[in-house]
Amino acid sequence: MGRDLRVEHPGTVYHVIQRGNNREFIFDKYDDKAFLLDKIRFYKQRVGFTLFGYVIMGNHYHLIIQMHHSPLQKVMQMLNNCYSKYYNSVRKRTGHVFGGRYKAIPVQEDRYMLTLLRYVHQNPIRANICKHPWEYYWSSDNAYRRSINDLVDVDIMLNFLSPNRRKAVEKYVQFMSLEESDDFESLDLIGDESYALAVKPKREVLQRKRLDEILIETGLTLEEFNLVKSGSRKRSLTSCKETYAKEALKNGYTLKEIAGNISLTDVAIHKLLQKERHSVSTDNFAD
Known part of the structure; x- marks a missing residue:
């Protein structure tokens, strides 16, 4: 029996989580993370979407993404297929690289955007890789701290904090330094299947x-x-x-x-x- 189709709506912001098969470390080398990040940039330019944040860990990655025209499923399929071919080729192996379908949790009403962004950026801290978000290279944290609006669209969230960019960055840094309450750890209980049920936004x-x-x-x-x-x-x-x-x-x-x-x-x-x-x-x- 085929899998149920995901229901997606343009303009919805999603928290995307993709794990390695059996939670294996499929991004354990510098080149692995660099390849994935390069492909995220490539498909962002090719397809067009807003990227609010990301982190690439050893066995999974997170994206906070908003699709505009192309469906999220199409982008994720291209991204994961491209990385799977690269990974199997480099390791001279065959078989599944990712563990089932990605999770895609709609962010309703932008309620938890800041908390979600902090959760994503503090992943390396929870994994005991570093003590501060800015110490981890493979996340969008430093893009916000340096106000670099390139791969990550930092303007939207920083402007939300303050119209004054210096004050906005200060508020961001202060918020990121707060202890993570782990409110989003419950996402692991959703399972491998996830369905985007967000209602299409009205004008x-x-x-x-x-x-x-x-x-x-x-x-x-x-x-x-x-x-x-x-x-x-x-x-x-x-x-x-x-x-x-x-x-x-x-x-x-x-x-x-x-x-x-x-x-x-x-x-x-x-x-x-x-x-x-x-x-x-x-x-x-x-x-």
Whole structure:
């Protein structure tokens, strides 16, 4: 029986993970990683896609990628087939190089783009290869630190952090230095099969501010931002949550979307807004 077709939509951002067959180290040499990176560049120029980040490890690689016209499946098939031929030729072997189909997890509403980028860049740290992301050559971390908009399209994420490029890079460096909470380790539980089920973005939705952008504009520090995103119930963060929820509603988001972005339930957001309205109503009669 053939495999189910993946459902893909242009404009969707995907976190792609591809592992070696039986998790074997298929990128254990400098030339292996260099070959794969060169082919990523080649197909980016040939097909056209936005690359937000990447890391090439010894037995797998990660891409944060957004397709525009060609389907992701086509690009991944060309990339993996090209590398498989190279690998088998150099090693004088035959057989599978990659372990099944790649995982492709749609990034909904750009909620976790920064956290996902940090997760990708901190892979070498979790593998005890280095102590800092910038020490690992085979990732896009240094492209962000140096503001190099070439293979990786760093402008989008850096502009999200700040319109001032120097401040944006400083914020990026600060965010990358935070300890990884390993929220995305659960991706390994999805299995080898993955299906992109993202709904095709509507024109009006694309023009909305991102939820994380609305959250940052409340004046949170990066530490507070991460606390709110993790669902912290500190009272000192309540005011910012209220402001965030009201602005998100104005931008057309549902209570479920607003709540999910900060690890709460839609009921909790509803109560938060009701409490704020009650407070305003009480203040109007205080005189």
